[in-house]
Amino acid sequence: EVQLVESGGGLVQPGGSLRLSCAASGFTFSSYWMSWVRQAPGKGLEWVANIKEDGSEKNYVDSVKGRVTISRDNAKNSLYLQMNSLRAEDTAVYYCGRNTGMEYWGQGALVTVSS
Amino acid sequence: QAVLTQPASLSASPGASASLTCTLRSGIDVGTYRIYWYQQKPGSPPQYLLRYRSDSDKQQGSGVPSRFSGSKDASANAGILLISGLQSEDEADYYCMVWHSSAGVFGGGTKLTVL
Numbered sequence: 001e002v003q004l005v006e007s008g009g010g011l012v013q014p015g016g017s018l019r020l021s022c023a024a025s026g027f028t029f030s031s032y033w034m035s036w037v038r039q040a041p042g043k044g045l046e047w048v049a050n051i052k053e054d055g056s057e058k059n060y061v062d063s064v065k066g067r068v069t070i071s072r073d074n075a076k077n078s079l080y081l082q083m084n085s086l087r088a089e090d091t092a093v094y095y096c097g098r099n100t101g102m103e104y105w106g107q108g109a110l111v112t113v114s115s
Numbered sequence: 116q117a118v119l120t121q122p123a124s125l126s127a128s129p130g131a132s133a134s135l136t137c138t139l140r141s142g143i144d145v146g147t148y149r150i151y152w153y154q155q156k157p158g159s160p161p162q163y164l165l166r167y168r169s170d171s172d173k174q175q176g177s178g179v180p181s182r183f184s185g186s187k188d189a190s191a192n193a194g195i196l197l198i199s200g201l202q203s204e205d206e207a208d209y210y211c212m213v214w215h216s217s218a219g220v221f222g223g224g225t226k227l228t229v230l
Binding site: 035037044045046047050059060061095100101102103104105106107108 | 149151153155162163166174177208210212214218219220221222223224
């Protein structure tokens with residue numbers, strides 16, 4: 001059974017940093033692109049970033065470029081999202097997903113940026 | 116103008132069919148794109164339903180009933196999610212997504228009410 005479990009969310013002040021993790025199981029992690037998608041409270045879905053199987057290619061939505069870094073550790077079956085210079089508009093539930101098509105989603109991690 | 120446009124809401128009766136549209140911005144040809152569809156119920160992460168580019172390039176999500184199907188309307192430059200035999204449990208938000216310029220792009224979502 002494919003499982004994706006996000007962790008690392010929480011309350012952070014504007015300008016602060018946070019690192020999200022996504023633990024994957026039930027499939028060969030190193031064979032898939034992985035993605036992050038977020039959803040602000042009461043709003044729609046926004047694609048954030050994705051990373052190639054070997055980490056050699058990464059893509060980001062314009063609103064996070066330069067502040068957010070996606071990475072992965074295939075030995076640990078884990079995906080990460082390092083977020084710096086956080087803003088109020090980054091407040092959202094962050095989901096990790098398998099593949100570019102997000103065939104499987106985690107339960108999400110809530111990130112709240114507020115003073 | 117947004118890359119993808121979805122009607123904000125749609126209502127349909129139990130047992131009927133519902134056609135949810137995802138219109139691509141003028142100048143972006145729907146014919147070349149895979150369109151991904153997701154269902155999200157309150158308090159839950161999105162669930163992958165299917166992807167559709169053509170009848171020879173399509174994929175149904177794991178465990179997704181066949182009454183959910185995809186198609187395109189080239190004249191409207193739109194992707195379509197057809198839900199037949201509507202059930203009360205189909206009441207949810209539905210999102211489409213495409214890959215455009217190396218980034219994922221979601222539509223704003225359609226709230227489907229079954230009444």
